[in-house]
Amino acid sequence: MNPHTHFLFPFVLGLLFTKLGFFSWELALLAGIIGAFVDMDHYIEHILHSKKNRFSLKSTWNNSMKYHTFRQRSFIHDTNGAIILGFLFIILSFFWWQIALSFALGYYSHLLLDKIHLRKKQFLGRKNLHLYIHISYEEFLLDVLLVIFLGSYLLI
């Protein structure tokens, strides 16, 4: 999934929690930022393993989208990372349970979206400004639904 979907999904879920009365929009926004931020491990892995353009965000992006010359996901995308971070969220919840919930919402929604993202027929697949962009029909549909929910949340 693309970063905007990793942001929108936990943000909208957080706003749903806000409607239910036990969350704030700031925490929903934090969940969205965490959701998108999880993939920053791709950049760190790129710096560690790339032979050239080590600090290039564009090179990191294109390797993730198209070339896949090495695995860019770190342990936080795996089961061990999910368990370790789960323990950290539990410990954090003893002090600030809403912040822990926000972190967990962003992180676990990211893992869920990564797991259900399979190679599917592309709605958009092109190279713009030397950046490869891929969006499947399913991701595009999910984005539309999330934006509709976001719009209705802001209007009501």
Ligand SMILES: [Zn+2]
């Ligand atoms: Zn990811």
